[in-house]
Every structure is written in structure tokens, then in C-alpha cells.
Amino acid sequence: MSTVAWPAAPAFDDALATRLQQAIDFKTKPPGSLGRLEALARQIGLIRNTLTPDLVRPAMLVFAADHGIADTGVSRFPAEVTMQMVYNFLRGGAAINVFARQHGIQLEVINSGVRGVLDCVDERLVNIPVAAGTRNFLEAPAMTLAQAEQAIAGGMARVRHHAALGTTVIGCGEMGIANTSSAACLMSRLCDVPIDACTGRGTGLDDAGVQHKQAILARALARAPRAREPLAVLAEFGGFEIAMMVGAYLEAAARRMVILVDGFIASAALLVAEALSPGVLRYCVFSHCSDERGHRRMLAHFGAMPLLALDLRLGEGSGAALAWPLVQSAACMLNEMATFADAGISTDHSEQGGEQSGEQGGNHQNNARSGAQP
Numbered sequence: 345m346s347t348v349a350w351p352a353a354p355a356f357d358d359a360l361a362t363r364l365q366q367a368i369d370f371k372t373k374p375p376g377s378l379g380r381l382e383a384l385a386r387q388i389g390l391i392r393n394t395l396t397p398d399l400v401r402p403a404m405l406v407f408a409a410d411h412g413i414a415d416t417g418v419s420r421f422p423a424e425v426t427m428q429m430v431y432n433f434l435r436g437g438a439a440i441n442v443f444a445r446q447h448g449i450q451l452e453v454i455n456s457g458v459r460g461v462l463d464c465v466d467e468r469l470v471n472i473p474v475a476a477g478t479r480n481f482l483e484a485p486a487m488t489l490a491q492a493e494q495a496i497a498g499g500m501a502r503v504r505h506h507a508a509l510g511t512t513v514i515g516c517g518e519m520g521i522a523n524t525s526s527a528a529c530l531m532s533r534l535c536d537v538p539i540d541a542c543t544g545r546g547t548g549l550d551d552a553g554v555q556h557k558q559a560i561l562a563r564a565l566a567r568a569p570r571a572r573e574p575l576a577v578l579a580e581f582g583g584f585e586i587a588m589m590v591g592a593y594l595e596a597a598a599r600r601m602v603i604l605v606d607g608f609i610a611s612a613a614l615l616v617a618e619a620l621s622p623g624v625l626r627y628c629v630f631s632h633c634s635d636e637r638g639h640r641r642m643l644a645h646f647g648a649m650p651l652l653a654l655d656l657r658l659g660e661g662s663g664a665a666l667a668w669p670l671v672q673s674a675a676c677m678l679n680e681m682a683t684f685a686d687a688g689i690s691t692d693h694s695e696q697g698g699e700q701s702g703e704q705g706g707n708h709q710n711n712a713r714s715g716a717q718p
């Protein structure tokens with residue numbers, strides 16, 4: 345067991361939940377008519393602990409690292425692509441660059457542990473590698489417990505850096521060839537789901553490739569049957585970028601930031617974070633349902649309803665960036681929409697004691713199971 349005291353996510357204020365619901369219901373619209381945007385607005389208010397949440401300086405942290413398991417042929421692409429994509433991020437040519445630019449999201453690339461030397465100085469690159477890639481977890485633990493803790497601390501530090509610059513919304517993206525294999529093993533062990541149901545095509549394996557990947561991952565899980573505790577599972581099967589995402593989530597929730605959760609790998613990191621410090625989940629907005637096999641089931645495990653379903657299977661934080669404008673709209677609705685009283689508009693008949701009196705708002709369902717239920 346780890347002796348580290350992980351940052352705790354503050355509890356939500358039940359009285360504020362009621363006031364947020366009233367504020368939303370008093371807006372000039374039929375109750376519930378903004379659908380899930382209303383639940384999202386309420387969750388954002390609870391996260392920021394105010395009726396007027398400030399979502400400022402959204403930041404996307406893209407963590408990159410290599411994986412020893414890549415050498416067993418579990419990805420369609422070779423490990424060198426991780427480093428090549430880091431250079432692509434720094435040149436501004438990747439999908440996440442395009443979407444971050446489009447939506448005014450600050451982008452930072454973190455070398456969490458790629459193979460080889462990154463010989464460049466770039467203000468958007470943070471060089472904090474734990475090691476030159478993980479070990480092949482078919483044969484040995486991917487990393488030591490100390491390395492897992494070091495990586496988690498690295499992710500926490502990046503969020504502290506952005507918090508000091510005023511950021512209240514954080515997204516995590518990742519780049520690491522073979523990291524769907526890590527994510528599948530984390531899911532299988534932490535959610536107790538057979539590995540076949542957690543193993544997908546990743547970058548585009550064919551059926552034979554997926555079968556090979558499943559066989560490798562089944563052997564890897566069998567190698568370490570006793571690893572059950574979240575930090576131990578992370579050390580056995582994780583990656584340095586995944587561990588840094590864990591730290592980023594922990595720190596962001598403790599600081600009452602809105603967390604934009606991306607796809608399969610980003611969600612697998614959240615499994616670890618939530619297991620280490622229960623309550624992080626309430627701070628999470630699930631951006632999309634990835635096309636990667638296993639993600640739908642992982643979302644169900646969280647009780648999450650993602651905002652988008654676009655058949656994305658990319659990672660990098662791309663889905664989180666695409667969902668940001670919706671999150672922004674939910675906060676703007678709460679902050680800027682007039683109330684019936686402001687606008688001098690008559691309220692509905694239920695105000696006069698009609699049959700519809702009682703709880704208004706209709707859709708009180710939240711983005712995640714343990715989220716903002718009043």
C-alpha cells in the first residue's frame with residue numbers, strides 16, 4: 345500500500361445544488377428545455393462552488409510516453425511514432441493543435457517518458473521524463489512504485505502551474521504508441537472485466553491483430569495476479585503519461601477545476617485517480633464515447649453520459665477539446681441568461697397552484713453517477 349496522502353476532492357454543497365437548480369429553472373425557458381445542458385450547468389456550479397461559475401483559461405495537457413509492450417506487436421504503428429508526434433505537436437500540426445487553436449485552449453506538451461532524446465527547446469514543451477519508456481509489462485512491471493509516484497507528482501505539478509496562471513478548466517490528452525494496451529489492462533483489473541472486452545483496435549489493428557493483442561494482454565495480466573491496489577495496478581500495467589494524467593486529475597479536482605475527460609486512455613487514468621481518491625469523478629465532464637472497444641463499458645462503470653458520440657478513436661485530448669464549447673455554453677447559460685423576473689415574462693400555470701407544481705427542471709440527470717445530484 346502507498347503511504348502517500350493523495351489530494352482530496354472537496355465535497356459538493358447540497359444547499360447550493362438546490363439554489364443552482366432554482367436559478368436554472370428561473371431562466372426564460374420552459375423548465376428542463378435545455379436538456380442535459382442544465383445538468384451540466386449545475387455540475388459546473390457545484391464544481392466551482394458558486395451560482396456564477398468562472399471558466400477561464402482552459403488548458404489541455406498532452407502527456408507523451410513510450411511503452412515497452414509496444415515491442416510485442418500490439419499496435420499497428422511502431423514506437424518511434426510517439427516521438428515523431430511530439431515534434432508534430434510542437435510544430436502545431438496534430439489534430440489537438442487544430443482544435444485547441446480553434447477554441448482558444450492553451451496547449452502544453454509534456455514529455456513524461458518517451459524513448460530517445462528530445463533535442464529541442466520550445467516553450468510549449470515540458471521535459472520531465474520519468475524514464476525512456478516503460479518496461480515491457482509482459483515480462484516485468486512497467487514501472488516501479490516510486491516511478492509511478494514520481495509521475496503522479498509530475499502531473500500534479502503541471503496542474504498547479506496552470507492553476508497559478510488562472511486556469512479553472514483542464515483537459516488531459518495523451519500520446520504513446522501501445523497505450524490502449526495499458527489502458528485495457530487497467531480497465532480489466534480495476535473494473536474486473538475480462539480482457540477481451542477491454543481490448544480494441546487502437547490505431548487500427550485488423551481482427552488477427554486484435555486477437556494477438558488480447559493473447560499478449562491476457563498473459564501479462566496472468567503474470568501479476570496479485571496486483572489489485574490502484575497504485576500497484578498502475579505500476580504493473582500503466583504508462584508514464586497515464587500516471588501523469590492520474591496526478592493531473594487528482595490535483596485538478598482538489599482545486600475545484602472542471603476536468604474534461606477525453607477517450608479510452610484518459611478514462612483509464614481516471615479509473616486509477618478515482619480509486620486513489622474517491623470523489624474526483626464528480627469534477628469530471630465526460631466529453632465523448634470513443635470508438636475503442638471497452639470505452640462504452642468503462643463509461644457505464646462511471647455512470648457517465650458523455651456529451652458527444654462522434655466515433656472518435658484518436659486520443660491526444662481531441663474529444664475533450666471538441667466538447668469544450670458545450671461546457672462553455674452551459675456556464676454562459678447560467679451566467680448570462682435572463683430570468684423570468686428580469687425579462688418581465690409570465691411564468692407557467694403551475695405557479696398558480698396547477699397540477700405541474702413541484703420539482704421543475706425535468707432532466708436532473710448528471711454527467712456522472714456520483715455527480716451533482718441535488
Ligand SMILES: Cc1cc2ncn([C@H]3O[C@H](COP(=O)(O)O)[C@@H](O)[C@H]3O)c2cc1C
Pocket residue numbers: 418419420421425429518519520521522523524525545546547548658659660
Ligand atoms: C499518427 C498517430 C497519431 C496519434 N495520436 C494519437 N494516437 C493514439 O494512438 C495510440 C494508441 O493506439 P495503440 O495502442 O494502437 O498504439 C496513442 O498514441 C494514442 O494517443 C495516435 C496514433 C498515431 C499512429
Ligand SMILES: O=C(O)c1cccnc1
Pocket residue numbers: 524546547606607608609610634635636639656657658659660
Ligand atoms: O479513445 C481513445 O483515447 C483512443 C482510441 C484509440 C487510439 N487512441 C486513443
